[in-house]
Amino acid sequence: MRIFGSFLATGLLLLQSLSSASPLACPDSIDCSFTRADVSPAQVARELGRKLSRAVLIYGPGDSRYTEAIARYQQYNPPNIQIVVQPGTEEDVAEIVKYANKNSIPFLTVNRGHSLISTLNRFRGLQIDMASLRAxxxxxxxxxxxxxxxxxxxxxxxxxxxxxxxxxxxxxxxxxxxxxxxxxxxxxxxxxxxxxxxxxxxxxxxxxxxxxxxxxxxxxxxxxxxxxxxxxxxxxxxxxxxxxxxxNLSTWYYKNYFWTGDKLERVIEQVNRLSNNGTGPVQMALQSGTYLMDPTISTTEAVVAWSFGWSGAQRDAARYLAPFDAIPAVRVQDGNIPYTQIPQAQGSGVDDPLCATGFSHQHGHAGLWQWNAKTQRAIYDLFNRNIQARPAFNTSLVLLEAYALQGVKAVNPSTSSFPWRNAFNVMGVISVNYRPDPSLDAAAFRWRTQTRDLWRADQPGTKPLTYVNYAYGDESLESIYGDSLPRLRRLKAKYDPHGRFSYYNAIPAGK
Incomplete structure (x- = not known):
C-alpha cells in the first residue's frame, strides 16, 4: 500500500596494504596500539575471524556487499568505513570490540543506518553491522x-x-x-x-x-x-x-488531508486545539503535518499535508476530525487498517522516502509548546522561495509532529536520562533534501538554519531544546541532554573513559 508516503517524495587509518607482505598479527599478550596502520580487510578476517562464530562476515571496499552495507539515510558527511564486520552472534560483538581496541581501530556500530547526525565524517575505521542479529x-x-x-x-x-x-x-x-x-x-x-x-x-x-x-x-x-x-x-x-x-485492537484508523497553502492558518488553529497543549485524546497517537511539493496539485507552492493516526475505530475519531473536514481539501485519504500498515499509510513505511538512502539532508529541529500560525506562515513562504530558487531541493520537507504524551508524562523523570519528558508538546523538523552536491551544501544549511531559528524565536526566554535523535551536530550538549548532562559526564568517565563511543552527540567524560 503506497498512500501518504508516495508524496513524501583518533585513531588509526585502516588502509589496504600496499605491499605484498602483510603486517604481523598482534599477539594476544602484547598491546599493539598504533602499530597496525596498514592492516587490510583480508588480514582482519584472518586474525579476528578465528575468534568469532562461523556466521560472521568480514569484508572491505573491494567486496560486492560493501556498497549496500555502508548505505545510509544521511549521505551528508558520512563516516569513512574501511572495513565491515557483521557479527553472527551476540558473543561476537565483544570479541570485535576487544580486537579493535587492541589494534587501535575505531569502531562504529550500525543497525539500520538512519541516524541524522552530520558529524560522522569524523569517523574512519571499522563498522560493526548488526544486520544479522534480529531474533x-x-x-x-x-x-x-x-x-x-x-x-x-x-x-x-x-x-x-x-x-x-x-x-x-x-x-x-x-x-x-x-x-x-x-x-x-x-x-x-x-x-x-x-x-x-x-x-x-x-x-x-x-x-x-x-x-x-x-x-x-x-x-x-x-x-x-x-x-x-x-x-x-x-x-x-x-x-x-x-x-x-x-x-486489544483489530484495526487503526488513519486520515490524510492535502490542502493548498492558503488554508495553513486554519489548519494550524485546529491542530493546536486538538493537541490542547499535550492533553489531546490519547488515541490520537500521531498527527504529522508536512510541507512538500506535489506537482499534481501545484508546481509553484508547497502542499500542506496532514496525517492523523488514531488507535481505534473511525466513529470515535470522527468528532475530533470534523473541524478538519470543514476545511476544503484538494484530496483526502482514509481507512481502517491493521496497525502493521499504519506506518506506510502515514508516509513512514519501509519503502517511503523517509526511509530512502543516498540523499544529503540538512536538517534542523526544535521542541515547542504549540504551533504559532504566524511563524508557520513565514516557514512556509521560506520553503517556497527556496524551492523556486533551487529546484534541486524539491524533495525537501518541513515536518510538524505531535504525539500523544500521556504515557510519557506519567513516568517519573528521575528514572531515565531522557531530559524532555515535560518540556515540549510538539516538534518541528526541517529537512533540506538533495542528491549529494557540495555546491548546494551552503544554501541548504542556510535555509535549514533560518527555519530552525524561526521556531526558536517562538519561545523567547526558553533555552533551545533538541531531541537527541533529531540532532544535527551543531547544537549544544545542554540543549540535547539538559539537566542530565553533569551526571552523564560522570558516568562517561566510569564506563567509557577513553571515548570509544564518541561519534553520536558525544558526551565528554567529566567529574
Whole structure:
C-alpha cells in the first residue's frame, strides 16, 4: 500500500596494504596500539575471524556487499568505513570490540543506518553491522520479549501483531528499535505505554573495553539510567528485553488531508486545539503535518499535508476530525487498517522516502509548546522561495509532529536520562533534501538554519531544546541532554573513559 508516503517524495587509518607482505598479527599478550596502520580487510578476517562464530562476515571496499552495507539515510558527511564486520552472534560483538581496541581501530556500530547526525565524517575505521542479529523471542507469560540489537520497527510490529501483541517502536518502520530507543524513542504507542526506553526491562551490553554485562534496574542501575536517553554514548546493546502489550485492537484508523497553502492558518488553529497543549485524546497517537511539493496539485507552492493516526475505530475519531473536514481539501485519504500498515499509510513505511538512502539532508529541529500560525506562515513562504530558487531541493520537507504524551508524562523523570519528558508538546523538523552536491551544501544549511531559528524565536526566554535523535551536530550538549548532562559526564568517565563511543552527540567524560 503506497498512500501518504508516495508524496513524501583518533585513531588509526585502516588502509589496504600496499605491499605484498602483510603486517604481523598482534599477539594476544602484547598491546599493539598504533602499530597496525596498514592492516587490510583480508588480514582482519584472518586474525579476528578465528575468534568469532562461523556466521560472521568480514569484508572491505573491494567486496560486492560493501556498497549496500555502508548505505545510509544521511549521505551528508558520512563516516569513512574501511572495513565491515557483521557479527553472527551476540558473543561476537565483544570479541570485535576487544580486537579493535587492541589494534587501535575505531569502531562504529550500525543497525539500520538512519541516524541524522552530520558529524560522522569524523569517523574512519571499522563498522560493526548488526544486520544479522534480529531474533525476536516472546517470553512465556507474554509480558516481555527479547529483541536482538539488529531488530527494526516493521519486523517487530509484524511479528508481535501476528501473536496478539504490540510494543513501543519508533514512528519510521525502517529504523531499528535501539537506534531511537537509546535516545528515548518517540512512537505511536507512547501515549499508552511511554517512550521506547520506558519499556526497557533488561539490556545485554558490550562496554567500551569489550566486557559483556547485563544492565537493568537491579544490575548496574546507574548505567541503566544513562542508557535510557543517552545510550549511544555508553555501549553496544546486543539484545533488549522489552515490555510488550496486548494489542486489544483489530484495526487503526488513519486520515490524510492535502490542502493548498492558503488554508495553513486554519489548519494550524485546529491542530493546536486538538493537541490542547499535550492533553489531546490519547488515541490520537500521531498527527504529522508536512510541507512538500506535489506537482499534481501545484508546481509553484508547497502542499500542506496532514496525517492523523488514531488507535481505534473511525466513529470515535470522527468528532475530533470534523473541524478538519470543514476545511476544503484538494484530496483526502482514509481507512481502517491493521496497525502493521499504519506506518506506510502515514508516509513512514519501509519503502517511503523517509526511509530512502543516498540523499544529503540538512536538517534542523526544535521542541515547542504549540504551533504559532504566524511563524508557520513565514516557514512556509521560506520553503517556497527556496524551492523556486533551487529546484534541486524539491524533495525537501518541513515536518510538524505531535504525539500523544500521556504515557510519557506519567513516568517519573528521575528514572531515565531522557531530559524532555515535560518540556515540549510538539516538534518541528526541517529537512533540506538533495542528491549529494557540495555546491548546494551552503544554501541548504542556510535555509535549514533560518527555519530552525524561526521556531526558536517562538519561545523567547526558553533555552533551545533538541531531541537527541533529531540532532544535527551543531547544537549544544545542554540543549540535547539538559539537566542530565553533569551526571552523564560522570558516568562517561566510569564506563567509557577513553571515548570509544564518541561519534553520536558525544558526551565528554567529566567529574
Amino acid at each position: 525476536i523471542t516472546i517470553n512465556s507469560g507474554g509480558k516481555t520479549a527479547w529483541l536482538q540489537g539488529g531488530a527494526y520497527g516493521q519486523e517487530v510490529i509484524d511479528t508481535l501483531w501476528a501473536r496478539g501483541y504490540v510494543a513501543t517502536t519508533g514512528s519510521c518502520a525502517c529504523v531499528g528499535i535501539l537506534g531511537p530507543g537509546l535516545g528515548g524513542g518517540y512512537g505511536r504507542y507512547q501515549g499508552l505505554h511511554g517512550l521506547v526506553s520506558d519499556n526497557f526491562v533488561t539490556l545485554r551490553v558490550v562496554l567500551a573495553d569489550g566486557t559483556r554485562t547485563t544492565v537493568s534496574q537491579r544490575t548496574n542501575p546507574d548505567l541503566f539510567w544513562a542508557m535510557k536517553g543517552a545510550g549511544h554514548n555508553f555501549g553496544i546493546v546486543t539484545s533488549v528485553e522489552l515490555q510488550i502489550h496486548p494489542r
